[in-house]
Amino acid sequence: MTEFIAPRAASQAEVVTRALTEAAAEAGRAPSIFNSQPWRWQIAGDVAELRADRQRQLPTVDPDGRLLTTSCGAALHHARIALAAAGFAAEVTRLPVETDADLLARIRLVGEQAPERAVLHLRWAIALRHTDRRPFIDRDVPPAASRRLCEAAEAQGAHLRFLEPDEVSTLAHVTARAGYVEFTDPQYRAELSAWTGRPAGTRDGIEPATAARQEQPRPVPMRNLDPGRRPDPTTHGLVDRHASYAVLYTDADTPADWLAAGEALSAVLLTATDCSLAASRISDVIEVANTRRLLRNLFGGDRYPMIALRLGVPHGGPLATSARRTAVEVIDVADAAR
Known part of the structure; x- marks a missing residue:
């Protein structure tokens, strides 16, 4: 030095x-x-x-x-x-x-x-x-990329586990449950509305026009950022069939672990970008205490999920900058x- x-x-x-x-x-x-x-x-x-x-x-x-x-x-x-x-x-x-x-x-x-x-x-x-909520193309995440993402998480003191098909079904179930619990809570809907309906010129929050569209079913449901918008009944067919789903977790559940999970999340997302992959976060399953406990069952109850991720090969094309x-x-x- x-x-x-x-x-x-x-x-x-x-x-x-x-x-x-x-x-x-x-x-x-x-x-x-x-x-x-x-x-x-x-x-x-x-x-x-x-x-x-x-x-x-x-x-x-x-x-x-x-x-x-x-x-x-x-x-x-x-x-x-x-x-x-x-x-x-x-x-x-x-x-x-x-x-x-x-x-x-x-x-x-x-x-x-x-x-x-x-x-x-x-x-x-x-x-x-960028967070990419668009459907991914029908191409699997390369195994070498998956290994790099797991190594990136480990280097920051956390762990990343890619889910098997039956575990994806569990993730889908608990995510749908979390979505229902939150959607039926008027305080949640008010908070969501506040952060998706920011005044003009505000430099934070989510733009529903570019982030909320989810017209076709997916293996794991995504957060509905526009609850007032009804899905189009003419759209059919499962998308994201080749998406990979992973859970970032830690060995304990303290503020130090939450901070480490954030550093690992950044490392994973930046590494995914370097691997020409796109990702979106699935945090609603963590936000509800009951579904967070259910997700822990995938790890035998002795690990602490911090966030779930959806990863895949993007369609390409520009994305609006948040x-x-x-x-x-x-x-x-x-x-x-x-």
Whole structure:
């Protein structure tokens, strides 16, 4: 590891602060529950702190902050990849202050290092990755890609398990159950409406016009993002027949595990993008406590599912970019002069 070398015009402090700020901005591309982007960054000198933004927590869907923490974990991994690709070495301390539950991680830059090719590929994937709810083409996920995704999860302290056909049936059952439980809850419908009907110019939430269409049956039902829209009865035929379904899980069920699951989720999704695969998340089965327990049965009851994933070969074509908050809205940089 080498020491930082000040460039011609900028001081060492300016270089590292700018690097952290740019990494935090890249972290804004991370996936989050309902695209709520529930994070804030505080940067001072060579340290960036990732904090949970509890004002963006979903009280009905995510009362304990599980998915908020997972979302922040994905942002943390995005930031780590951006820093590594830019040639910086960093120390990451997760949940550094026991009495401050909102402080999820602290990143300190400690030197320079040449970026590995794999890191550069993931960095490029940050700009390319999108949630893809469209049906996949009739081509199986290559076994080599599946292995890479499992290895990506393991490297972040979590596990990814691809489901067998009978297990996909179980996932379909518990997902349908979760959808029914949530749909019959007026508070859930109000929360969904709030995040899918954002005012014009809002840089968060979900666009139903581009994300909600689900006109044909699938092996595992997807969340209905537009409950007021009735399906077209003239459409028939199962789609996503060659989709693969996987569950990301951890060995325990603490905030530290939720954070690790988020980092693993980011690693899996970026690796999938690098493998020319598309993915969408199935979180409603996790949001309902009863269906989350039912899904645990696939693992003998001693593992903790954090999110399910649908993966496949995309049809291609452009996807609308999800709205993202600006760096000014989520990043606070301390004034070095103070």
